[in-house]
Amino acid sequence: MRMHTSAHILAAVINKELGALITGNQLEEKQSRMDFNVKDFDRSLLKTFEEKANGVIAQGMDVKVSFLEREQALQNSALFRLKDVLPKDLPVLRIVSIGEFDVQADGGTHVKNTAETGKMKIVDFKNKGAENRRIYWELE
Numbered sequence: 383m384r385m386h387t388s389a390h391i392l393a394a395v396i397n398k399e400l401g402a403l404i405t406g407n408q409l410e411e412k413q414s415r416m417d418f419n420v421k422d423f424d425r426s427l428l429k430t431f432e433e434k435a436n437g438v439i440a441q442g443m444d445v446k447v448s449f450l451e452r453e454q455a456l457q458n459s460a461l462f463r464l465k466d467v468l469p470k471d472l473p474v475l476r477i478v479s480i481g482e483f484d485v486q487a488d489g490g491t492h493v494k495n496t497a498e499t500g501k502m503k504i505v506d507f508k509n510k511g512a513e514n515r516r517i518y519w520e521l522e
């Protein structure tokens with residue numbers, strides 16, 4: 383739940399900073415990774431990502447779940463930044479919001495407040511192809 387919540391935060395930071403789409407992620411207990419799509423990437427941004435994500439964590443934002451009619455949700459593409467496969471037959475979608483910071487359609491389980499996530503540390507970075515970047519992170 384901590385990792386999952388931290389993935390939301392990091393994805394939102396990357397998206398806000400670069401406008402990049404998240405193309406995949408793999409969450410593990412100790413270390414997780416996230417791929418995003420951007421042509422030119424300045425590695426010094428990794429520090430910015432970490433600082434901004436930890437800012438959200440430190441602010442202790444409430445993580446809340448609500449529900450939205452499928453048709454209504456589909457009108458807001460910002461809700462689907464993470465390339466999760468959307469279940470075809472769900473008439474109502476589950477929406478996860480992190481304070482005023484981020485809102486996503488999502489079926490996963492999360493902590494109740496970002497403060498529970500623990501501090502994030504970006505531990506590695508790789509270029510995976512011309513436009514795909516991969517970040518690895520851990521939680522304290």
Ligand SMILES: [Zn+2]
Nearest residue numbers: 386478488490
């Ligand atoms: Zn989630």
